[in-house]
Amino acid sequence: MREQVFATRITSLFGIRHPILCGGLQWLADARYVAAVVNAGAMGFMTCMSFPGNPERFRQEIRLCRKLTQGEPFGVSVSIGRRPDIKSVLTPMLDVIIEEEVRFVETSGNNPAWLLDKLKSAGCTVIHKVPAIRYALSAEKLGVDAITVISGEAGGHTGQYMHGQIVQGPLAADALNCPLVLGGGMGDGRHLISTLAMGADAMMLGSRMVVAEEIWAHRDYKEYVASLDESASRVVMSTFGKQHRVLNNATAHDVVKLEMDGILDFEAYQPLVQGSLVQEAYRSGDYSRGLIDMGPAGVFAREIKPVEAIIDEIIDAAVAALAAVNHSAATLRRAGTS
Ligand SMILES: Cc1cc2nc3c(=O)[nH]c(=O)nc-3n(C[C@H](O)[C@H](O)[C@H](O)COP(=O)(O)O)c2cc1C
CATH class of the missing domain: 3.20.20.70 (Aldolase class I)
Structure with missing residues (x-):
């Protein structure tokens, strides 16, 4: 740590x-x-x-x-x-x-x-x-x-x-x-x-x-997340004012299709929005079904690692970023006094 x-x-x-x-x-x-x-x-x-x-x-x-x-x-x-x-x-x-x-x-x-x-x-x-x-x-x-x-x-x-x-x-x-x-x-x-x-x-x-070693989800799902780019999520359910950012998979596509068809009867969405589909996706590693919560920040999850390694990496990168900002400021100060 x-x-x-x-x-x-x-x-x-x-x-x-x-x-x-x-x-x-x-x-x-x-x-x-x-x-x-x-x-x-x-x-x-x-x-x-x-x-x-x-x-x-x-x-x-x-x-x-x-x-x-x-x-x-x-x-x-x-x-x-x-x-x-x-x-x-x-x-x-x-x-x-x-x-x-x-x-x-x-x-x-x-x-x-x-x-x-x-x-x-x-x-x-x-x-x-x-x-x-x-x-x-x-x-x-x-x-x-x-x-x-x-x-x-x-x-x-x-x-x-x-x-x-x-x-x-x-x-x-x-x-x-x-x-x-x-x-x-x-x-x-x-x-x-x-x-x-x-x-x-x-x-x-x-x-x-979600790619942390300690997350119980199937390794196939975590490997998929580690391969994502920043466009891998989309927002669904805006029709109902319940904006939900999820993985852009087959279920998200089906939900968006209902929304684009103007379907307002929530019953039609019920089979797609069930939490049991998401649990099953995590269990099986088949991430094509279920509204699986995911944002574009998944792109920073480039490999499966223990939580501690992820947090350490973030702290190291923060220290480096701060040093880079300080370096720019010092360079500017020097330029101003020369
Ligand atoms: C897989 C997943 C499940 C989530 N479940 C919940 C939840 O049950 N309750 C909650 O308050 N926030 C939940 N969130 C939101 C997170 O706690 C957090 O606020 C959000 O992920 C931060 O944005 P980020 O995904 O861009 O990092 C969930 C997010 C993800 C990715």
Whole structure:
């Protein structure tokens, strides 16, 4: 693990060495992966909705993660979602998070107001993830501890605005007072330096990490991701205002075809959007079926490696990028004085 080079409000809040958060990855972010992220000096979040309807299975995974980090704190990710029964689905998961004394919680997908008090009064640190600054401002007013703002390049649900981080990042840093994380399209040390230069406290990784050794998905899938170029994702479901950035595979093509045919009956999409297809793709390595969350940052995942090697590589590249910026500045200064 690399020495600490960058100290920010996020490294202090999470007690981590590097200003890097690895966001929740549905079906993939389990104990082994999250513990590897924590052991590499960053912070990871285990997705509770990878265990739908099974809070006891989620509890076991939390206990395993604690064992693998040797008691170091880690995070869980709670996608709030918009289904009408979401409170009854999530409440048993929240109870497990609190009973198991998980320290860090990433929330996303919807307004966290109804669960914030419960988590905060149990002593959890809550970081809420939003796809635009307007939602970040509301979350800050609610009293979350930190905010992640993702851009339109992010793998998974991007929100409707889909701004690029080059515009949104500095605006978010100006607009918010709480610790800020930027995500979407990031996967390299140069992104870390840009993130800090934009005024944020850390960067978030998602798509870049699916090739990690510790991710349980089939090797064929990871090898495919390692071969992708930056045009391998596309956005589907805009018709329903539920922009979803996924791998450009046969299912994504079928969904876009329905959208282009003007089909508005959600029932027609149901067989294509099921999570079970995605789980099967990860299990079998046949990535042609299922809406598989993926953003263009997958292009930075050039080979399958352990999490620690990925994080170390990013820190080394960030140090090199910073040295390059300093070198340019010094050259300019010298030119100015000669
Ligand atoms: C495979 C995959 C699954 C994801 N699942 C979730 C999830 O369940 N909950 C969530 O809040 N974000 C989820 N995300 C979003 C990530 O946590 C992160 O915000 C995003 O990937 C950052 O953008 P990037 O993909 O460009 O790095 C997922 C992303 C990917 C690639």
